[in-house]
Amino acid sequence: MDVVFKNGSIVTGEGIFEGMDLGIENGKIAALGKNLAGQKIIDAQGKYLMPGGIDVHTHLDTSFGEMHTADDFTSGQLGAIAGGTTSHLNFCFPAPGQSLMESLAYWKNKVFQEALIDYGFHMVIRDANHLKELSGLIEKGVSSIKCFLAYKDKLQIDEELFYKTVEKARDLGILTMVHAENGTLIDYRVRQALGRKELLPIFHARTRPPEFEAQSIHFAASVASVLRAPLYIVHLSSKKGLEEILRAKNAGIPLWTETCPQYLFFTEEDLQRKGQSPGLEDFEGAKWICSPPLRKEEDREALWDGLISGTIDVVSTDHCSFYFQGQKTRGLGDFSKIPNGVPGIEERLSLLFYYGCIKRKLPLERFVTLNCEFPARLFGLEGRKGKLAVGYDADILLWNPQLKKTFSVHSHHIRLDYNLYEGFYVEGGPEMVMLRGQILYDQGRFLVQPGSGQFLFRHPLDLL
The missing domain is CATH 2.30.40.10 (Urease, subunit C, domain 1)
Incomplete structure (x- = not known):
């Protein structure tokens, strides 16, 4: 040896x-x-x-409009290594009108010479033309896609395209991942809040209630039920959402879900933290802006229970880092302009080990299942990674x-x-x-x- x-x-x-x-x-x-x-x-x-940790939800070296994440693949993967993660799956966002194949080639070219750990990609579906390319993804070694039911007029797709995507993906053995929030109603509530001059970070949470996550999960699960198609709900954040996950699983729907450390350790109260920087005393909470937003204490506790009971299948990070100064601060005076995203790729495993295994008696076997074995099984790496x-x-x-x-x-x-x-x-x-x-x-x-x-x-x- x-x-x-x-x-x-x-x-x-x-x-x-x-x-x-x-x-x-x-x-x-x-x-x-x-x-x-x-x-x-x-x-x-x-x-x-x-086993080395597998983080199936990262956004490294990614642009959202004019914003680009603070972490590229080098810095993000250094953090991953220090935290015990040896493989990750990053999201590929095609530019408007760009084909999936063009986008995948662009992303692979970004990273292959500099990669420090093993990596793969999920492709984001933005328009109906992408459905013609799904079979080609399998040939390229990509077995998962993502649909957004949020971010109206940006990434959100309509219900018909979502249905067609899940149907086509099912036939090919591709796992459809879903950002489950009602983007249309959120957009309306955000405009209402801005009209009332409700501008602080806390209103990010108050305009995205957990009912909208639960309703969106219910819709997505209904499509999966009709089509007998596999579905994966990303970044579960709420007790109401968890209840929908459990209902779907009990009904035999092939559906799985993840949660992330931010939902296990923080609540919407963190969006009201006071800062020390002059002029930013009421803006400290912008550091905790992500979507879905942080919820209440009862939601946090419900998610921990879901991890221990087995209702939640995976812990990922949704690592999407933006500088506080110069990026998050663009939303000073208008919470809707704060870029959504928080870090976590470096801290995930130690947090879950200490606060989960040591403090809450999460079995070590379950720790490995959540962070290694089941991510590998769901995302086409069984027999090679995670065990x-x-x-x-x-x-x-x-x-x-x-x-x-x-x-x-x-x-x-x-x-x-x-x-x-x-x-x-x-x-x-x-x-x-x-x-x-x-x-x-x-x-x-x-x-x-x-x-x-x-x-x-x-x-x-x-x-x-």
């Missing part, structure tokens, strides 16, 4: 295995057993061996449960002028991060080189 880990606790979705060695050869997990011999021995005593098993890529975290850290803008690795989790204390984190048998990160030192990451050619969904 090239490398053998000894004395660690191997964590999978099925259980925690003690007293077993893990051997790596040619970038793959070659053996799990006792008394394995290797050229390099790594002592994992007192630590966990887990510590023979034949899988040796994407391995040497997880030290004793590692202590306080998150701060002064120590994070993403390119942003604030940290959403500033001052959050955690115990547990990656001491070593390995991608396909190569060490990317070891005790705070990056050993990764540009070009280490590979494009993830993903297979059609076969869960049905």
Whole structure:
């Protein structure tokens, strides 16, 4: 064996295995057993061996109108590595009138020489012409698309196009992802609020009530039910939305969902935080602007319950970073102009480990299922990613449960002028991060080189 880990606790979705060695050869997990011999021995005593995290919802190096995210692939992937994520799926937004194939080629060209970790893409459907190209996506290794039911006159598609998209995707084995909010009614409520001079960040949440998320999930699930088509609801934020997810699952609809750390750790009260910067004292909450918005305490608790019960299938980040100064501040005096998006790619795993596994007794097996195994299964990577098993890529975290850290803008690795989790204390984190048998990160030192990451050619969904 090239490398053998000894004395660690191997964590999978099925259980925690003690007293077993893990051997790596040619970038793959070659053996799990006792008394394995290797050229390099790594002592994992007192630590966990887990699969590298998979973040299936990121927006790196992305433009939204005149706004461009603070993090490109290099800075975002550095943050991912430091946090224990070794694969991610980014969204490709075709320009208006641009074909899916042109857009995919553009995005792949952006990243392949600089990639630090493995990456893939979801394609965003913007018009009916894109439906003709769906079969071509499978040939290119893209097995998921996204439809927006929000952002009227920008990204939102109508109900007929949504139905046709889900139908065509079903026939090809493509998983349709949905941003589920009623964009038409939100647009109306935003215009009402601005007319009443309700301009502060809190009105972002108040114009996007959870009922509109629940109604949109119900509609999307109804389409999936009629068509017997797979559906994935992104960034679930509310108790009412969760109730719709549970109703759909109980009805046998092939539907899955994710939530994100921001919905587990913050509420709409954070949009009313007071800041210290002159002239921005009432604008600090803009840092927490995302869509769907942060909700109430009861929603936060319901989402934690959904993670533990199994109703929620995946934890992703929706990492979409905008600078506070110069980008978020464009919405000073008009909350509707604050760019929607928050960071999280670096903090996700440690937050969920400490506040989930340690504080709320979320089983470690469930932690691995949420962050590694089920994302791989849903998004065409099963057999290759997300699991510590023979034949899988040796994407391995040497997880030290004793590692202590306080998150701060002064120590994070993403390119942003604030940290959403500033001052959050955690115990547990990656001491070593390995991608396909190569060490990317070891005790705070990056050993990764540009070009280490590979494009993830993903297979059609076969869960049905």
